[in-house]
Amino acid sequence: MALRRATFRLYPTKKVNDLLHYHRRLHKELYNAAVSNRITSYKKFGKSVSYFDQQNCLPDFKEVWTEYKQINSQSLQSTLKRVDLAFQRFFKGLGGYPKFKSIRRYSGWSYPSFTGWKCHSTGDNGYLELAKIGSIQMRGKSRLWGHPKALDIVHRNGKWYASIVLDVDDEMLRSSRKTDSGVVAIDLGCNDAIAWTNGEENGLISAPRFFRNAEKKIKQLSKAKRRKRSPNYKKRQKASRRWKKVQSRISKL
Structure with a gap:
């Protein structure tokens, strides 16, 4: 068995979209609380806080902050694990050094196992069912399909995505790689993305150069953004609506 990842675009209703944003904000606040707990504990008491210390505090934490009772426990543990990995990378x-995250820079949350969600699909479209949130229509097509193992919910450029980890059978992997002649040699490059040969035929697949094709448009929008009022956190100045609109267009490009 091998692990593969498939990503689908989500199309939530207005009610479900509000719930997704609400859960995203709760995970963001838990992340910041965990970072604050580690910093305060070390500065004031000289004691390092581990992932297991914070994980064991989750039941008491949910008794005080009751809104977290509606969120899957393993999903909360995954958010704490994200904090732990950030500190491990720093050390x-x-x-x-791990920083507090704003909602703009917190993309989503994870379900590390097959609990709290169900995927009703065979690899071609379908819908996703999230506990305490609801059913969400999803669009996309996976090259390979298997047993869903884990899930990441991601918000990017105003759109929601589901990134599903799949346990794929080895026979399916082998069948997807079969060719008529048996063996294909592939070389990855910069000028040409792929050069391949099977001993009889040769081929080149050119690089798509997405950034170069969009570079002129990005420069025009960046120039327009500089004319708008940008955010200044030291002066407590918020960005104008026009600046946010242009920034959104640049991010999509």
Whole structure:
């Protein structure tokens, strides 16, 4: 068995969309609370807080903050694990010191196992069922399909996505790689994305160059954005609506 990932676009109703944003905000606040707990504990008491310490505090935490009772427990543990991984990367010198996240920079949350959600699909469209949220129509097509194992809910550029981890059978993987001649040699490059040969035929697949094709448009929008009122956190100045609108167009590009 091998793990593969498939991503689908979600199309929630207005009510479900509001619930998705609400759950996203709760996970963001839990993330910030966990970061604050680690910083305060070390500065004031000289004690490091581990992932298991924070995980064991979740039942008491939910007794005080009752809104978290409606969220899957393993999903909350996954958010705490994200904090732990951020600190581990910092201690290993692989990343900066973990910071508090705003809602703009917190993309979503995870379901690390097959609890709290169900996927009703065979790899071609379908719908997703999330506990305490509801059913969501999803569109997309997976190259390979297997048994769903884990799920990430992601919000990006005003759209929702479901990234599903699949346990794919080895026979399906082998059948997807079969060719008429048996073996194909592939070389990845920069000028051409793929150069391939099977001993008899050769071929080149050119690089799509998405950024180069959109670069002129991005420069025009970036120039227009500089004319708008940008956010200034030191002066407590908010960005104008026109700045946000142009920034959204740049992000989509």
